[in-house]
Amino acid sequence: MKIVKLLIVFIVVFLFSFTTIHYELIDYDFFVETEFLFTFLSVFIGFAITIYTYITSIFDRVKHKIKITYSTETDISNKIQILVNVHSEIRDDINFVIVGLISTIAFALSNTLIERIACDWYYVMEIKHSILLSIFILSIVAIWDLIKVAFIFSDFLAQPDKKKNEEK
Numbered sequence: 001m002k003i004v005k006l007l008i009v010f011i012v013v014f015l016f017s018f019t020t021i022h023y024e025l026i027d028y029d030f031f032v033e034t035e036f037l038f039t040f041l042s043v044f045i046g047f048a049i050t051i052y053t054y055i056t057s058i059f060d061r062v063k064h065k066i067k068i069t070y071s072t073e074t075d076i077s078n079k080i081q082i083l084v085n086v087h088s089e090i091r092d093d094i095n096f097v098i099v100g101l102i103s104t105i106a107f108a109l110s111n112t113l114i115e116r117i118a119c120d121w122y123y124v125m126e127i128k129h130s131i132l133l134s135i136f137i138l139s140i141v142a143i144w145d146l147i148k149v150a151f152i153f154s155d156f157l158a159q160p161d162k163k164k165n166e167e168k
Helices: 002-022 034-057 059-069 073-109 111-120 123-158 162-167
Strands: none
Touching (some): 034 073, 059 073, 059 123, 073 111, 073 123
8 A cells, every 4th residue: 555655646746747847847957967866866865864863863762752751551552653653654765765866877877778769759858857857856855754753753852751740
């Protein structure tokens, strides 16, 4: 089911990108250059791994805070399960950025072949640019998701402990 949702999201973003490129709605040339995307995704991978390291370094503190904040075992196990799911989502975001980088490299290496095919069929270049623009857009969404999770964890840890406040 998760793969189907991801496929639907990619198709919707791809259709948006294809429409944008086909009708030249924005100046997309800068975003679909492989050199730009390679640099952009490389920096984002470093940024994503830094955020991942930060988030995983505070997992034990978050687990401890969950145990302090929630009183029933059901609440504690539900919140820890959410923590496990968040970890999986973070891993998926980072994997997507890495796959995006690999795809960008593949497009850069096969650029001559794609241009030869494009001579015979105009839409090949539009499809290539649409895929690269989709990678750009979805990479920004993945990084935004990582940053959002980091702030949620930080905010949760910054809250005063409920049980300690109730005891006072």
